[in-house]
Amino acid sequence: MPSIEETTVAxxxxxxxxxxxxxxxxxxxxxxxxxxxxxxxxxxxxxGDAATLAAAAGIPRTSAYKVLEALAAKGYASPTGGKPILxxxxxxxxxxxxxxGNIQEVFDQLALxxxxxxxxxxxxxxxxxxxxxxxxxxxxxxxxxxxxxYILTTPQVADLRDELGKKVAHAVKRGVRVTFVTAxxxxxxxxxxxxxxxxxxxxxxxxxxxxxLLAAPGLDACGFTDNPILIAHLKQFLEVILEKGSxxxxx
Numbered sequence: 001m002p003s004i005e006e007t008t009v010a011x012x013x014x015x016x017x018x019x020x021x022x023x024x025x026x027x028x029x030x031x032x033x034x035x036x037x038x039x040x041x042x043x044x045x046x047x048g049d050a051a052t053l054a055a056a057a058g059i060p061r062t063s064a065y066k067v068l069e070a071l072a073a074k075g076y077a078s079p080t081g082g083k084p085i086l087x088x089x090x091x092x093x094x095x096x097x098x099x100x101g102n103i104q105e106v107f108d109q110l111a112l113x114x115x116x117x118x119x120x121x122x123x124x125x126x127x128x129x130x131x132x133x134x135x136x137x138x139x140x141x142x143x144x145x146x147x148x149x150y151i152l153t154t155p156q157v158a159d160l161r162d163e164l165g166k167k168v169a170h171a172v173k174r175g176v177r178v179t180f181v182t183a184x185x186x187x188x189x190x191x192x193x194x195x196x197x198x199x200x201x202x203x204x205x206x207x208x209x210x211x212x213l214l215a216a217p218g219l220d221a222c223g224f225t226d227n228p229i230l231i232a233h234l235k236q237f238l239e240v241i242l243e244k245g246s247x248x249x250x251x
Contacts, residue, residue: 127223129224172190
């Protein structure tokens, strides 16, 4: 077993097998190549500014500060202030414990999902459609078939406003609670509850808590399902978004 001195020297050598193995493992837990190299250099030095760590890690000096900021955002480092700004590494064992906890939590949830799917058999869970016309038609069909609630989450409601206008009016008239979650300052049809939300990417639909749809950003493909397991996950996600706060339609 190598001594502490031998390990320190090996990890400090960018051409060593130990250094390559460490960067590879850090890459598997979410760090880029530059971030992995910078974290190793930071641990080896204890503290450093962007210029110093760029040289020690073998990364471009122009990228070093952004790399260190990214490490801080991911919990691998923290700025200590001063000019130039110095960074200290989060203790490796502390990082490891956090990672193990997060991984265990995710796999516990996956185990529950796997067990639930096994109990319900293995039906076809998701049906796929391609081409924008068919995707938009399916979104409208789900609106026509809704009885109580219809939630549409989309980055730009303007992409669907014209196709859904009359269908929305009919749904509101028959008592359906229609909610649009979309970018701020968007115009929505009359009678629709509006929740402004930034940084949306995909389009999701949940109708009556029984039918769900997830479409690609360009609406050129989608998957839809009535499987209760998948719908429960989408419903939970949408509830988090709706809890962020709702407002009226823009004037």
